[in-house]
Amino acid sequence: MDIRSRAGLAAAVAALLVLGGCTASADGGVDVGGVRGTPGAAGLRDPYFPKLGNGGYDVTHYALDLRYEPKAGRLDATAMITARATQDLSAFNLDLAGLTVASASVDDVPAAVNRAGNELTLRPRDDIDKGDVFRAKVTYAGVPRTITDADGSKEGWLRTADGALALGQPAGSIAWFPGNHHPSDKATYDITLTVPTGTQAITNGVRTSERTANGRTTSVWRVAEPMASYLATVGVGRYVTKASATPSGLPVLTAVDPTVAAKSAPLLDRIPEVLAWQEENFGPYPFSATGAIVERTGDAGYALETQTRPVFPQDAFTPEILAHELAHQWYGNSVTPATWQDIWLSEGFAVYAEWLYAEDFEDTPAQRSFESAFAVDANWAFPPAEPPAAENLFDPPVYQRGAMVVHKIRQAVGDETFYEILAGWPATHRHGTASTADFTAYVEDVAGEDLDDVWDVWLYGKGRPPAP
Structure with missing residues (x-):
């Protein structure tokens, strides 16, 4: 039974709970020993995407562990979501499109799971009190979807000739990790990426470690500043990468498809200059890293301001568009x-x-x-x-x-x-x-x-x- 239909059974539930020493509240919530919990809303009523996002909690941190096999297109993953309850919760929703959920838990206790379209509902064994911090763990796998938006553009998980590219504006991130996918709920991230050795995996933030074993390379990334989920990205491919720093010491990491590396290099080298000019106009740069991902034309249909590391198809990698996407780090990403x-x-x-x-x-x-x-x-x-x-x-x-x-x-x-x-x-x-x-x-x-x-x-x- 869909737990969101509980209100329709209020009278029957009330009769049963009175026998057990409990009472049902008028709005369908349940009072058990003084603790009252109701399901969080399955959507935030955004003017354009009313079902996007979820009510009842605020996410503070995502820890994503992603293992991707480019040849098969398969993703095996675990998401650990740390959140604070904004109401007494008997259940809560996460946004997730496709992919098969193997298990879920809340604070290390198995939780009941229900799927309905892009809504993943978790019901913990015990209600969560308003103000409590809790951790939800979801283990899932499958071939992530490419999503076609109402305007015909492609987002979500895009397969490329040598890997994949994840783009999330406005809702494509639901294709590769469960979460509260509305821009109003920002969080920090730790992202662990494992791919076949010889293939690079790039995401947002600062790479804190990398190791290779048994034919696989695992890199660990930290996004220390809050990020809306639509600004998260993953690039998997045989990139030409370059690590450097601005004169002020800000880490710069670029990743470029090898077929367009030579053509892209002069403009990539100008990133510190453009950032310095923007800091003069917009104020201090708001993040702890910068850079870019440049793909072949056709791998993506547009440039996107993914946080700290904007994505560009080669045909959109121009000085003006570089200025545009880097400006978004202030306007759109930080605020x-x-x-x-x-x-x-x-x-x-x-x-x-x-x-x-x-x-x-x-x-x-x-x-x-x-x-x-x-x-x-x-x-x-x-x-x-x-x-x-x-x-x-x-x-x-x-x-x-x-x-x-x-x-x-x-x-x-x-x-x-x-x-x-x-x-x-x-x-x-x-x-x-x-x-x-x-x-x-x-x-x-x-x-x-x-x-x-x-x-x-x-x-x-x-x-x-x-x-x-």
């Missing part, structure tokens, strides 16, 4: 959208980083980039803060009109205050989440003035205003 409706905050700033790059390195004023974007009809299909549906979350208005909003703020407040906002916004919400309402209130507080004209016309306006 993460509270819901998917707030994604323009990430993309608008990242596109504006491209405009600033063109202004500072290519003598193209940001005003000219603004005017070019203004002239494109597709950028006016809808307001950037109100995409009409999930398939529109990554359409041109979110990116280009989002950047136009940023430019209009710059014009309204002047450069001195604008650059204060540019660095202050990610500093204020460092390693947290924020909404559009948080942003507009922050800007007006720093500017000391009402900016309704900007919000009404550029952020929420439904038509193209007169030419600027």
Whole structure:
């Protein structure tokens, strides 16, 4: 029986529990010796993905142990999830697509497991009290799925000629590990990757160890700063890797498909320079590592700002897109959208980083980039803060009109205050989440003035205003 149907049996449960000295609460929860537990919600009611994420707990840490066989495409894995209960819990859900769950436990005690679509429900032997920290362990295996999004793009676990690539925006991470897959629940990670010797495995953060035995190479990685699950990545292949450091000592690790290594090298070598320029504009870099993964064209259909190590297909590895994805480390990765409706905050700033790059390195004023974007009809299909549906979350208005909003703020407040906002916004919400309402209130507080004209016309306006 699906444990989420317990409320429908409240009367019968109440009669049985009274006989045993217990009572049932009006909302279907059960009071047993003064402890009351109900199932956590199977979704966070995101405006675009209402079933994504789960209620009743906050994850603080993921420990993922992944063993991948490229030839068979098989993943054998264990996920240890440390979380804090935000309510009294009788059961809770994890998001997981496909893959076969062999066992699950909570605090080392076997837990009942139920599957329904992408929802994995765990019911511990004993209720979990609100405020308690608990550890859920899930052992699972199978061939991870490639997910086709509503806009036709591919995410999840992508097979490549020599391995695989995991991409997770907006929900692809459910294809390779169970968790609370909503951007509002960020956590630290330890990721252990085991692959056949001669094949490299790359993920986020800092590699803390690597060993080879019995034809397998195991690397251990630490993501010390909170990360939304959609920003997690795994690359498996015969990469050309390079470890270096910025002048300030920040570790830089790049991994490139050997067929595009020579062509990619000059731009990869510019990562420290681009980061230094961005730190001047955006404030201190928010993470303990940086780098990039560059794949052949076709292995991925787009670049993605995966935390500390953005992913690029070769045809999208340009100076402007490098500036875009590295800017996301501040805007989107460190300060993460509270819901998917707030994604323009990430993309608008990242596109504006491209405009600033063109202004500072290519003598193209940001005003000219603004005017070019203004002239494109597709950028006016809808307001950037109100995409009409999930398939529109990554359409041109979110990116280009989002950047136009940023430019209009710059014009309204002047450069001195604008650059204060540019660095202050990610500093204020460092390693947290924020909404559009948080942003507009922050800007007006720093500017000391009402900016309704900007919000009404550029952020929420439904038509193209007169030419600027």
